[in-house]
Amino acid sequence: MKIGDMAEQTGIPVETVRYYEKIGLLPAPDRQANGYRRYRQSHLDRLLFIRRCRNLDMAQDEIRELVRLADQPEADCTQVDALLARHLEHVRQRLAELRQLERTLSHLQQACSEGRTVAECGILGGLSDDLPSEPAPTGHNHIPGSHGTR
Structure with a gap:
């Protein structure tokens, strides 16, 4: 899935997703041939985990x-x-x-x-x-x- 899809599903802005990658809270996704990030379900699960922690x-x-x-x-x-x-x-x-x-x-x-x-x-x-x-x-x-x- 693309970063925008993941951001939409989690309610976390794209910039924040990139920031979590940068600081190592979210593992770097694979890159497609065109350079776009490709996220897996494990990325979505981790991002939801982070959001729940932030909510606490x-x-x-x-x-x-x-x-x-x-x-x-x-x-x-x-x-x-x-x-x-x-x-x-x-x-x-x-x-x-x-x-x-x-x-x-x-x-x-x-x-x-x-x-x-x-x-x-x-x-x-x-x-x-x-x-x-x-x-x-x-x-x-x-x-x-x-x-x-x-």
């Missing part, structure tokens, strides 16, 4: 490790379980950070009252001052899928 907010390194482990079907799955446990802990940490963020934003919103000018805005004033409930930076970023493994 897994980082590329985590996916790469899962792919490596999946290529060893007779091996003990302890490493798979450990990887998922680390990912789950990261998700739980992010949820705690998001709950703190929600409290901070709620506190800021309560600082605003109707009929005031922008100069008197409690939200803008609160953003200019340190808030006692402001979460401390943790070194994690909140861009889905971009965290690293530990």
Whole structure:
């Protein structure tokens, strides 16, 4: 199948498919005489696996490790379980950070009252001052899928 067909079946843009090939998450396909890539069912299966992992907010390194482990079907799955446990802990940490963020934003919103000018805005004033409930930076970023493994 062609790259466009695979992209359509998986909902993954063609550029992303090529990127996954470039970084080694997806094996390079055979080339036809005309130079076009020719993908097999195994490529489609791998791409769907990657998409499912990305939907679980897994980082590329985590996916790469899962792919490596999946290529060893007779091996003990302890490493798979450990990887998922680390990912789950990261998700739980992010949820705690998001709950703190929600409290901070709620506190800021309560600082605003109707009929005031922008100069008197409690939200803008609160953003200019340190808030006692402001979460401390943790070194994690909140861009889905971009965290690293530990």
